[in-house]
Amino acid sequence: MLSVEQAREKILALAPVMEAEDTPLLDALGLVLAEDVVSPLDIPHWDNSAMDGYAVRAEDVRSAGSRSPVVIRVIGRLAAGQVATQVVQTGTAIRIMTGAPMPLGADAVVPFEDTDELARKATNGSLGEIGILVAPSRGNNVRPRGEDVAKGVVALPKGIVLRPGELGVLASLGYATVKAVRRPVVAIIATGDELTTPGGPLGEGKIYDSNSFSIAGLVKRYGGVPRVLGVARDNQASLYTLLEEGLSADMLITSAGVSKGDYDIVKDVLAERGEIAFWSVRMRPARPLAFGTLRGQGGRRIPHLGLPGNPVSAMVAFEELGRPAILKMLGRTRLDKPTIEAVLEDTIVNHDGRRVYARAVVTRRGDAYYVRTTGPQGSNILTSMAQANGLAICPEDMPQVGPGQRVQVRMLDWDEEGERS
Ligand code: AMP
Ligand code: MG
Numbered sequence: 281m282l283s284v285e286q287a288r289e290k291i292l293a294l295a296p297v298m299e300a301e302d303t304p305l306l307d308a309l310g311l312v313l314a315e316d317v318v319s320p321l322d323i324p325h326w327d328n329s330a331m332d333g334y335a336v337r338a339e340d341v342r343s344a345g346s347r348s349p350v351v352i353r354v355i356g357r358l359a360a361g362q363v364a365t366q367v368v369q370t371g372t373a374i375r376i377m378t379g380a381p382m383p384l385g386a387d388a389v390v391p392f393e394d395t396d397e398l399a400r401k402a403t404n405g406s407l408g409e410i411g412i413l414v415a416p417s418r419g420n421n422v423r424p425r426g427e428d429v430a431k432g433v434v435a436l437p438k439g440i441v442l443r444p445g446e447l448g449v450l451a452s453l454g455y456a457t458v459k460a461v462r463r464p465v466v467a468i469i470a471t472g473d474e475l476t477t478p479g480g481p482l483g484e485g486k487i488y489d490s491n492s493f494s495i496a497g498l499v500k501r502y503g504g505v506p507r508v509l510g511v512a513r514d515n516q517a518s519l520y521t522l523l524e525e526g527l528s529a530d531m532l533i534t535s536a537g538v539s540k541g542d543y544d545i546v547k548d549v550l551a552e553r554g555e556i557a558f559w560s561v562r563m564r565p566a567r568p569l570a571f572g573t574l575r576g577q578g579g580r581r582i583p584h585l586g587l588p589g590n591p592v593s594a595m596v597a598f599e600e601l602g603r604p605a606i607l608k609m610l611g612r613t614r615l616d617k618p619t620i621e622a623v624l625e626d627t628i629v630n631h632d633g634r635r636v637y638a639r640a641v642v643t644r645r646g647d648a649y650y651v652r653t654t655g656p657q658g659s660n661i662l663t664s665m666a667q668a669n670g671l672a673i674c675p676e677d678m679p680q681v682g683p684g685q686r687v688q689v690r691m692l693d694w695d696e697e698g699e700r701s
Contacts, residue, residue, distance in 0.1 A: 281560045283562050288601055298463070300461050312611035314459040317449075317453070317458070319435040320454065321429075323427075323452055324426070328379055328382055329382060334390045335386035336352065336386055337387055338387055343415065345413065352372055360377050362380060368383050369385060373410060390420075394413050396411035463505045466531045466606070468495055468496050469523070469526060470510070471514065471589075475511045491591055492510070493508075499606060503606060507529055509522045510522065527582065531606070533585045534585075538558065538587070550584060551572075554574035555572045556572030564634045567634065569587065569601070592665050603615075617690045619688050624651055628680060633676055637672075642691065669691065670691045671692065672688075673688045
């Protein structure tokens with residue numbers, strides 16, 4: 281039987297990284313940068329004022345103090361977006377706003393509060409001149425050209441994940457689009473004669489198809505583009521029809537039809553269209569799995585992950601085996617789910633030497649994390665997945681873990697307090 285890690289290796293080996301494409305900035309949030317971004321300009325583009333105040337020559341006002349103001353002539357005003365037409369000559373100043381380019385001649389900005397401007401206003405005094413109350417050093421309150429990014433340097437390196445801050449940097453360099461690794465399109469097919477699409481009436485003996493939605497939700501959450509193709513019946517013709525649609529995607533995920541009872545249809549159809557392996561993976565839930573590649577258009581090989589039908593099994597198998605594949609296709613290199621160590625408050629039993637993933641709730645008390653399971657762990661009990669914020673692990677080689685023992689927990693929803701987010 282394959283270990284989870286062995287199964288994951290095999291899947292990752294067949295999951296291709298998607299190509300890079302020019303992407304509008306906002307659509308690139310969460311995507312991987314496909315090439316170094318070299319700055320075409322200095323940011324800031326010119327020396328500019330960091331404060332609202334007066335642009336002066338530091339040398340002129342060297343002797344300024346609160347009791348010995350140096351009064352100089354104000355020759356103009358400058359707002360952000362304006363460029364000075366005058367030069368600040370000895371004994372003069374320009375009233376300047378934050379972000380405005382420094383006028384020629386000036387080398388420091390004295391903020392309003394270090395001048396007698398307020399007092400002048402209060403007494404209707406002349407603003408044609410200003411008293412400087414604090415002597416600035418050269419460069420005070422001046423943001424030098426290129427301070428943030430110098431022209432020609434790598435502002436953002438290839439391979440990083442584009443977060444809001446990176447989008448801001450790209451925008452500040454003037455880019456409207458960015459070369460990013462595109463999202464994989466993931467086709468999702470549910471299989472089973474018993475399945476009904478939600479929204480319609482439920483016939484006798486039927487159930488609603490939940491896997492299409494939980495799996496599509498996971499695909500979307502981790503950065504893929506889910507394409508829900510609907511339900512294939514347990515016959516070859518039905519599966520073929522949906523499969524045709526799925527072959528234009530970058531990855532195919534099916535659910536059900538891989539357990540002992542009835543997997544032959546899925547197996548036959550998929551094997552005919554590519555190379556499919558059926559595995560037993562040493563995990564609980566989700567032992568039976570299919571994985572392989574299908575022949576798509578132009579001989580393209582499309583990874584296919586055949587998840588088990590039970591709703592919890594499908595989700596847990598996806599978290600451990602599908603999620604890393606999607607992240608790799610997105611060009612990510614960190615594929616591991618955030619995992620913490622927590623003190624177990626009840627018991628997880630391991631009957632048969634598999635790795636057990638128990639749905640669990642993690643809470644933080646003081647400096648430690650505590651975890652308890654969500655109750656009945658049947659792989660059909662989907663509400664236990666909805667209640668959980670983590671999957672607590674009992675390792676393969678332990679018959680059980682009990683109260684007070686430390687266990688690893690894969691965090692499904694992660695915030696610092698360990699609360700459900
Ligand atoms: P199977 O793998 O076909 O033997 O299915 C195992 C169990 O999962 C059965 O109880 C199915 O009814 C259930 N199941 C299969 N597919 C779905 C689905 N898409 N949504 C909800 N339950 C499903
Ligand atoms: Mg079935």
